[in-house]
Amino acid sequence: MPAAERNAYRVHIEPNQGGKYEVRLDACFGRREFGLGVFYLASTPERVAAHLAEVLRYLQRHEQDLWMWGSNASDRGLMFREFLREAGVQHDRRAEVPAPTLILSARPGQTARLLSARLKRKLVHLLESRPRAARARAVPKHRDVEVYA
Numbered sequence: 590m591p592a593a594e595r596n597a598y599r600v601h602i603e604p605n606q607g608g609k610y611e612v613r614l615d616a617c618f619g620r621r622e623f624g625l626g627v628f629y630l631a632s633t634p635e636r637v638a639a640h641l642a643e644v645l646r647y648l649q650r651h652e653q654d655l656w657m658w659g660s661n662a663s664d665r666g667l668m669f670r671e672f673l674r675e676a677g678v679q680h681d682r683r684a685e686v687p688a689p690t691l692i693l694s695a696r697p698g699q700t701a702r703l704l705s706a707r708l709k710r711k712l713v714h715l716l717e718s719r720p721r722a723a724r725a726r727a728v729p730k731h732r733d734v735e736v737y738a
Contacts, residue, residue: 594619594620594696594697595619595694595695595696595697596616596617596618596619596620596648596649596652596694596695596696596697597616597617597619597692597693597694598614598615598616598617598645598648598692598693598694598695599614599615599617599686599689599692600612600613600614600615600641600689600690600691600692600693601613601614601615601686601687601688601689601690602637602690602712602716603687605630608632609630609631609632610630610631610632610633610634610636610637610716611628611630612628612629612630612631612637612640612641613626613627613628613681613683613686613687614626614627614628614641614644614645614648614678614681615681615686615689616648618652618655618656618697619697620697621652621656621697623655623656623659625648625655625659625680626680626681626682626683626686627644627648627673627676627678627679627680627681628678628679628681629644629677629678629679634712634713634716634717635713637712637713637716638704638709638712638713639709640677641704641712642704642709643676643677644676644677644678645693645704647675647676648676649695649697651672651676652697654672655669655672655673658672659672659680690712690715691712
């Protein structure tokens with residue numbers, strides 16, 4: 590399957606001033622040429638990884654609904670926000686996209702495990718390995734991970 594038809598997810602994770610992790614996810618749905626930015630806050634690296642897996646599964650499963658309600662900016666109303674709220678995320682309206690911590694891709698509509706247990710452990714280790722003050726300044730190197738479902 591050509592890469593243009595795959596869904597790509599760019600994930601950026603950084604601690605905020607309140608001591609929580611800010612996770613920004615830029616989803617690009619290849620088949621529909623539709624992009625969606627979302628974010629959420631998590632208090633621990635374990636929660637970052639667990640919630641990220643849930644959000645990725647949700648975005649994969651509800652790709653068509655999200656596209657229908659979110660592809661046109663004038664249609665982004667209550668229904669679109671409700672879809673995102675079900676996943677526990679908010680719409681990210683920032684224009685600039687920070688450098689990704691990791692990149693995932695999968696076939697559209699597949700609900701396969703995008704974050705394997707091994708990848709979750711690496712992500713948690715990456716986030717816990719630096720002292721809290723250093724984490725606020727440093728952006729982890731990005732990891733390209735191709736996941737084929």
